[in-house]
Amino acid sequence: MRVVTARKYGSPDVFRVENWEIPSPQKNEIRIQNHNGAVNSADWRLRKPDPKLVRLFFGILKPKQPVLGISFAGVVDAVGKNVTKFQIGDKVFGSTGMQMGGYAEYICINESSVMTTLPKEISFPQGAALPFGSLTAIDFLQKSKIQKDQTIIIYGASSSVGTATIQLAKHMGAVVTAVCSAGNFSLVKSIGADFVMDYDSFHSESHNKTYDVVFECVGKSSIPSNLKHLTKGGVLVLVGASFKDMFQAAWISLSRGIQIKFGPIKETLENLNYITELAKKGKFKVVIDKSFPLESMSMAHQYVEAGHKKGNVVIDIIN
Ligand SMILES: NC(=O)c1ccc[n+]([C@@H]2O[C@H](COP(=O)([O-])OP(=O)(O)OC[C@H]3O[C@@H](n4cnc5c(N)ncnc54)[C@H](OP(=O)(O)O)[C@@H]3O)[C@@H](O)[C@H]2O)c1
Incomplete structure (x- = not known):
C-alpha cells in the first residue's frame, strides 16, 4: 500500500511516499481502505514540531509514528475476529486520534474508536474533513x-x-x-x-x-x-x-x-454521532477549501501551514 511518511521533523519537504505491506487487523480492529484523509493544523504542528515541547511525547529525535494524519473516510475491507460493530463493506469515517496513520491507503483501527458509519448524505471527502x-x-x-x-x-x-x-x-x-x-x-x-x-x-x-x-x-x-x-x-x-x-x-x-x-479537547463518539446527524439532515455543512492527492502531501502541508485555508483541506487517496 502507498503510505506517506515523515521520518524526521522538519519542513513540508520531509514527506516521502513508501510502499508498505497491507496490515492485518488485530482481533478488535477493522481494516479500512482509506478513500480520503485531511491535513489539519495539528498535522503540521506535529511535523515541525511546533511547539518544540511536542518532542517530549511524540519522539525526542524523530517522530515515533512516521505516518501522520488523524482523519479518514473509507470502506471496511477486513475485520478482526472479535469485531461486532462493523462489517466488510461498511462505509466509515472518523478520527484515529493520537494513533494517527491517516496518510495511508489502509488503516487498522480499534472498532471502539471515534468512528461511525458514513451516511449516504455525506461523501468520503466530507467525511474526512468533518471530525x-x-x-x-x-x-x-x-x-x-x-x-x-x-x-x-x-x-x-x-x-x-x-x-x-x-x-x-x-x-x-x-x-x-x-x-x-x-x-x-x-x-x-x-x-x-x-x-x-x-x-x-x-x-x-x-x-x-x-x-x-x-x-x-x-x-x-x-x-x-x-x-x-x-x-x-x-x-x-x-x-x-x-x-x-x-x-x-x-x-x-x-x-x-x-x-x-483552554487546553486539549476530548474527541468523543457521542459528539461525532451528534454532528453526523446534523450533517445528514443538512444542518451542518463541512467547508472544504481544496484537495490534494496523497503524493502531494508536501504541497498540502505548505498550504495549511500558511494559515489561510477556509475550513478544511482534504487528501485524495483512493478514487
Ligand atoms: N485545543 C485543542 O485541542 C485544539 C484542537 C484543534 C485545533 N486547535 C488549535 O486551534 C487553532 C485553529 O485550528 P484550525 O485547524 O481551525 O486552523 P486553520 O483552519 O488552519 O486556520 C486558518 C484560518 O486562520 C485565519 N488566520 C490566519 N492568520 C490570522 C490572523 N493573523 N488573525 C486572524 N485569523 C487568522 C485564516 O483567516 P484569513 O485567511 O482570513 O487570515 C484562516 O481562515 C490552531 O491553533 C490549532 O492548533 C486546538
Whole structure:
C-alpha cells in the first residue's frame, strides 16, 4: 500500500511516499481502505514540531509514528475476529486520534474508536474533513455552556474550527458574530453567521460591544483584547492557546474569577454521532477549501501551514 511518511521533523519537504505491506487487523480492529484523509493544523504542528515541547511525547529525535494524519473516510475491507460493530463493506469515517496513520491507503483501527458509519448524505471527502474542526468546536461550546439567545463572537471564523463553531453555535440558538477577513464574509454568512466583522474592526477603539462567549479559534489575538469584549460572567474560549496564553489565562481565572476555557479537547463518539446527524439532515455543512492527492502531501502541508485555508483541506487517496 502507498503510505506517506515523515521520518524526521522538519519542513513540508520531509514527506516521502513508501510502499508498505497491507496490515492485518488485530482481533478488535477493522481494516479500512482509506478513500480520503485531511491535513489539519495539528498535522503540521506535529511535523515541525511546533511547539518544540511536542518532542517530549511524540519522539525526542524523530517522530515515533512516521505516518501522520488523524482523519479518514473509507470502506471496511477486513475485520478482526472479535469485531461486532462493523462489517466488510461498511462505509466509515472518523478520527484515529493520537494513533494517527491517516496518510495511508489502509488503516487498522480499534472498532471502539471515534468512528461511525458514513451516511449516504455525506461523501468520503466530507467525511474526512468533518471530525477535526467540529469535534473541537463542540467540545469548547459544551465547556462554555452557551445558551439559546446568548451572543458569541468567533475570532478566526473561516478556520476549520471557526466554520464548525458558527454552525454549531447557531444550532444551539446563539446569536453569532463572525470575525474574519472581508474576503470570507460571504462564506461565513452562507453557513449562518448573523453578523460579520473584519479583524481591524474587532480591534478598533470604536468596537465596544460585549458578548456572552468570546471564542478565539486561531490563537492570533491577545487575551486582553478578547477580555475587553466579554460580558460580566461570560466565558472566554482560547482554542489555539500557546503555553504562554495558558499560564496567563490560568492566572487571570484565578485572580479575577473570569471563566477561561483552554487546553486539549476530548474527541468523543457521542459528539461525532451528534454532528453526523446534523450533517445528514443538512444542518451542518463541512467547508472544504481544496484537495490534494496523497503524493502531494508536501504541497498540502505548505498550504495549511500558511494559515489561510477556509475550513478544511482534504487528501485524495483512493478514487
Ligand atoms: N485545543 C485543542 O485541542 C485544539 C484542537 C484543534 C485545533 N486547535 C488549535 O486551534 C487553532 C485553529 O485550528 P484550525 O485547524 O481551525 O486552523 P486553520 O483552519 O488552519 O486556520 C486558518 C484560518 O486562520 C485565519 N488566520 C490566519 N492568520 C490570522 C490572523 N493573523 N488573525 C486572524 N485569523 C487568522 C485564516 O483567516 P484569513 O485567511 O482570513 O487570515 C484562516 O481562515 C490552531 O491553533 C490549532 O492548533 C486546538
